[in-house]
Amino acid sequence: MKRRLLLPALALAAAGVLALSGCSGASGGGAASGSSDELKGLTGDIGAKDFSEQFILAYITAGILNAHGADVKANTKLVGSANVRQALETDQFLGYWEYTGTSWVTYNGNTTPVKGEQAQFDATKKADAAKGIAWLDPAPLNNTxxxxxxxxxxxxxxxxxxxxxxxxxxxxxxxxxxxxxxxxxxxxxxxxxxxxxxxxxxxxxxxxxxxxxxxxxxxxxxxxxxxxxxxxxxxxxxxxxMQDDKQFFPVYQGAFTLKQATLDKYPAIADVIAKVAPLLTTEQMQTLNAMVDVDGEDPQDVANTWLKDQGLI
The missing domain is CATH 3.40.190.120 (Osmoprotection protein (prox); domain 2)
Incomplete structure (x- = not known):
């Protein structure tokens, strides 16, 4: 399965090498011309799991953060949900987009989803807060x-x-x-x-x-x-x-996750991501994903074009 499954964890050292060596280029490296600088001093890698949606989200995030003074890069080289989460926990990644169902079931050990999108998000946010991981306000997308x-x-x-x-x-x-x-x-x-x-x-x-x-x-x-x-x-x-009329499947709502310590040091991250998150509906992600998976476009190009079209960079 290409995403959100608990794949066998790679050795920590190997994960570190991938995280440090897999930095991508153009969506990282300095603020955009004429943009604000409230995130000046923020550096690091924005992580991604190994599928197109995550690549697009990582490049969108790096682009918008850099437009507000950060100097971050999208890292799309790590494989497996567990390894990406581990990279966040060990500070190899500054942050990445996670799905509520993944964290609730895979990282927090629950076998039964919480009914309702908001209730699932609140429960997941609370569970991860106890581990020092913050969830910013989610996007409407549900990749269930x-x-x-x-x-x-x-x-x-x-x-x-x-x-x-x-x-x-x-x-x-x-x-x-x-x-x-x-x-x-x-x-x-x-x-x-x-x-x-x-x-x-x-x-x-x-x-x-x-x-x-x-x-x-x-x-x-x-x-x-x-x-x-x-x-x-x-x-x-x-x-x-087909509509899941009995709400069997967990909600997999996407949100940017990062260490609470990082958010405490740079609280403006939440405000910047809030410019992007509400725009990322399920339908919007279908369109962006199709540009990569169907039309063969580069995820970084798709992300940067979208940010420009939305007037965000």
């Missing part, structure tokens, strides 16, 4: 799990929700999922129990993340594919996301 189907087939079957899917004849209940999703408590086993899905294993194809989107669009291996809600390929491939 979802199941999608090609639009023509959705119209044919008349499905809009996962409850609708569970009521279909077994022959129509075919699924493409990732191998790791197939064993997670917040994945396939829990979903089947929550919605009463009882299809045999032969109705489920285990595929790599990227393959699932195209397989779902073709409809040969499955009708319903496991996707991430902000993925740009959903719109590009004309897929329809």
């Amino acid at each position: 799990y979802a199941f999608a189907i090609r639009k023509s087939k959705a119209d044919e079957l008349g499905v809009k929700t996962l409850s609708d899917v569970a009521k279909l004849p077994a022959a129509d209940q075919t699924f493409c999922i990732e191998s790791e999703f197939s064993t997670r408590d917040d994945g396939w086993p829990g979903l089947k129990a929550a919605y009463g899905i009882t299809v045999p294993d032969s109705n489920v194809a285990l595929l790599d993340t990227g393959v699932i989107y195209t397989a779902t669009q073709k409809g040969d291996d499955c009708n319903f594919g496991e996707v991430f809600q902000t993925d740009g390929r959903i719109k590009a491939l004309d897929l329809v996301v």
Whole structure:
């Protein structure tokens, strides 16, 4: 799985080498011309997990912080959620964008999500505060799990929700999922129990993340594919996301995280990030992600263009 799973942790020394050597260039290095300098003196790396959305967010963050006097760089070289979190905890990263569901389940050891977006955010923020990690006000984006189907087939079957899917004849209940999703408590086993899905294993194809989107669009291996809600390929491939009407999946709302000590020293970070966060809706991230994953654009270019288009740099 390309994001938010608890991958086997690399040795700390290796993580340190990657973090220190993986600094990227143009979105870091000095304030933008004619901009403010309330973050003068703030240096370090903005981290990212190893997928496009995180790369874009890291470059957006570095760009906006530098426009306000910081001298930070986006680091997109570290692999694995656990390693990125560790890099923050050990001060190798200044901060990075995290998802509430990831921290709540993976880093704080909870097996049951909190119902409701705001309630989940508040609970996660409180849990991480005890560890000295601050969560700034979140973006509206929710990069949660979802199941999608090609639009023509959705119209044919008349499905809009996962409850609708569970009521279909077994022959129509075919699924493409990732191998790791197939064993997670917040994945396939829990979903089947929550919605009463009882299809045999032969109705489920285990595929790599990227393959699932195209397989779902073709409809040969499955009708319903496991996707991430902000993925740009959903719109590009004309897929329809099924509503999680029983709110089974945890909320994966994105927010910038950093050490509380850093925020105490540079409280203006919160004000600067607040210029960006409200603009990052699920739909906006789908569009930005599609520029990278579908159109092949560079994440740094996408981030910088977006910041300029929004009048932020």
